[in-house]
Amino acid sequence: MSDTARIEQDIEAARARLEGTVNELAYRAQPQVIAQRQVQGLRLRLDAATHTEDGELRIERIGAVIAAAVVVVVAVGLLRRRRR
Incomplete structure (x- = not known):
């Protein structure tokens, strides 16, 4: 070539x-x-x-997230009441 x-x-x-x-x-x-x-x-x-590496749910983390969401919802509700 x-x-x-x-x-x-x-x-x-x-x-x-x-x-x-x-x-x-x-x-x-x-x-x-x-x-x-x-x-x-x-x-x-x-x-x-x-989830863990084994594929099991991490209940403690899910519970903490739910608890935090509840706190936020309650706080927003209280702030709205206070403004009225």
Whole structure:
């Protein structure tokens, strides 16, 4: 194979790699794909926060979140009453 043919082959291979990279970046930049990644990340974090590595529920954490939510709701209710 001549040097010219090898260089042309190298250029075509580089173009193919570049095209793949550009297509991947265009796909990742789509708003729908970004939103899907965000939702998936939130689900993973929620699962890690509410389940042990064995897959069992972390009752103490769930209870603490519920208690905090109740405190917030009561506080908001009291603030609304006080303003009236």
